[in-house]
Amino acid sequence: MTIEVPHQPLPIDQSDVRYAHGPDSVAQPGVAPGETIEFDWNDNDSGVYPGTSRKFWVHVPAGYDPADPASLMVFQDGWWYLDPAGEVRGATVLDNLVHRGDIPVTIGVFVDPGVRPDAEDPKNRNIEYDAFDDRYARFLLNEIIPEVTKRYSVTEDPERWGICGGSSGGNCAFTAAWLRPDKFRRVIAFLSSFTQMPGGNPYPDLIPRVPGKPLRIFLQAGHRDLRWNEPEGNWLASNLRVAAALAEAGYDFRLVLGDGGHSPNHGGVLLPDALRWMWRSDGG
Template identity: 80%
Template sequence: MTVEVPYRPLPVNQSNVRYAHGPDSSAQQGVPAGETIEFDWRESHAYPGTSRRFWVHLPAQYDPTKPAALIVFQDGKLYLDPAGEVRGGTVLDNLIHHGKIPVTIGLFVDPGTFEGAESPKNRNAEYDAFDDRYVNFLLEEIIPQVTDRYSITEDPELWGIGGGSSGGNCAFTAAWFRPDKFRRVIGCLSSFAQMPGGNPYPELIPRVPRKPLRIFLQAGHRDLHWNEPERNWLANNLQVAAALAEAGYDFRLVLGDGGHSPNHGGTLVPDALRWLWRPADSH
């Protein structure tokens, strides 16, 4: 079926652009709201000394006799905020109610902090590292607290992970190392350019057997250092996308205007979720 896209003039200024949210990003009349439950975690073995909060968004359609899909978002509070750019809980409520995605439990996880430390944030150490430490932290410390309480499918085709900036990089790396668990990825303005030791993916992706991943990427024309030879966030995202294309991955890249802001990626989250969970034979 051909989809006709309405004409919209391109802005002349590529920096001062803001994208409007669609109807799936706002509470809709007749759509039941899910329940959001907050948790604290202060006993991390992977990141000793850190504390963090995480939230479980339980959709109104959840039935404990029918295991639900799972989507994990980094920077949980930011991604859950109903007045923010992403509005994750609201989006899940709308898409599930209208049958656009399966019944899905949302897990929104904040990065760790060190209480009382001069540099309290552990976000970059967790999110930008090229290793399996963070994904195993999720699988061994956080997700068991969810699966102990709620019924979640073990099918990795129904497990997604996403985020923006360093959180997008984190989501990609998590699925890269553990495709046996996570096979659906959302990465918005991902911070590949600031990975310690450099971005390994453009060279790595074509060299290893293709992993069973479906990946939605968003990049911005005016992202950080967009016209510079070093630490160029736009270029690094394009290089990762090109490597995925050449390696035959099931991926989608959406390129927009504006700077390093969660706005564009946030407005795309409903479309990203629909695309990630589309039927296997739909391209």
């Protein structure tokens, strides 16, 4: 089937482009809002990241039925991705798409990065998100998600577990699924900071060398992302190299390249389409 895309003139200046949100990112008449519950997670609770504290939120769409286990979607940078007045508006998007039947009933888990109140640098975000190891995946699987599953009925099918993030949260999402495809098989990664990973971006060389993993991956990159025209530490080039490696290795992936800089705007606007594509039932 051929899909005709309406003509849209390209902006001449790519440095300051803003995308308009679509109707799926706005509360709609007739769509009942889901329930959002806030949790505190403190240093006594965490075995993976001791000394940290954080908040996380669980959003349950109105269509949730305990008799029918829900899909699961984890979002890094929790409040940024949950905030109904922000760029991503994750809970609003989930409510609209679930209501219309575009995606299965999906519980959203929005997890803030940790902070270490007594440390010289209290932010634990880059330590958690940029690492190439399974600590963050273990943190989710052993600490956060059990708090969700003891309250709500969630499927154990990894084909219905997804993870989403942007910037360092994007490579965090990719790494969690890459190392634990037995749990997370759907990935959305916006403007990923692969170039910030200690030791460099491992994926362009790694992806073609190992047996394929059962992942479906949605990537978004920006023409004017950080250091876009520099030979080292280039966010744009690093994302394109990951996309090329996925293509050469035959992965089920999609890359959307937009204008603008290192902003969550374009990824946030794309979230409804990314979720629809990620949860599609056909092989397109």
